Amino acid sequence: MEAHPAQPDAPTPAQRADVDLTSKPSGPIAAAMIAAGIGALVLGILTVWAEASEGFKESLAYNDRVGPLSGKTIWATVAFFVSFGALSLGLRRRHVDLAKATVITLVLLGLGYLGTFAPFFRMFAPE
């Protein structure tokens, strides 16, 4: 009996389910979702970090009138579009497990929401 070589790229059952459901690869969809999560996470991290460090907060004030919110939102937006572009390029022809991509997105979004929640980030303010 001839042994078949291992196929590292063989789809998992979940991936096969996705392939069956649609003719289009699900990679670009996973890229869009995860990029939104990354943008939210970066905003959350910058918000907490700025609260904890007065120097960092000042460094984010690219515009005097807007203050540190200008830097936080610019970098979060950059993170969203850059990660969307990079993930789209990497995943554009791949069928990925959308259940896994959803879990990753939810975790990233959850951390982003937590970091931007005022009672949470205020806990990091110096005494």
Place this chain on the structure above:
Amino acid sequence: MELTTREFWGLVHGLGLGGLFLVAFAGGLAGLYSLRPELVTEAGVAERMRRLVAGTTTMAAVAWATVITGTWVVYPWYREDEPNSPRSALLASEDTKDWHEFGMEWKEHIAWIAPMLATAVAVMVIYYRHDLIRNQTARRLVTGLFVAAFATAAIAGILGALITKKAPIT
């Protein structure tokens, strides 16, 4: 009866763009909900997809326009370092300071998550188009993100309306 420049931009940000966002969401959600094989004909799918693409793309564009005008046009007036700015007025009293420290500080950050989610939804709809009716997993994912984008914007919008009522930008 006239509006100051600040009041005008406050209206554009909150009522104009906010109202358009609500309309785009309602249309998009109705389209997504009814995008099921048992509910629409082939001809109906084509017509519905055009509306769905228009609705989700408009919602994403309006969400970006709302946060950009909010942060770069209206917010600087709110936080001016003057005794009669809304921020100063709210912080001047123990009874109202939470409107800034909880309400405004949460709103000004969380609002920026909405356009990212709305853009992801628009990309998903444009990418899948007619396949969304066959791929119910993707349709449910799109609907979930769509509702999350709206809920996020709603938190920011409601807080903004309440803060404006307490300390309007004039």
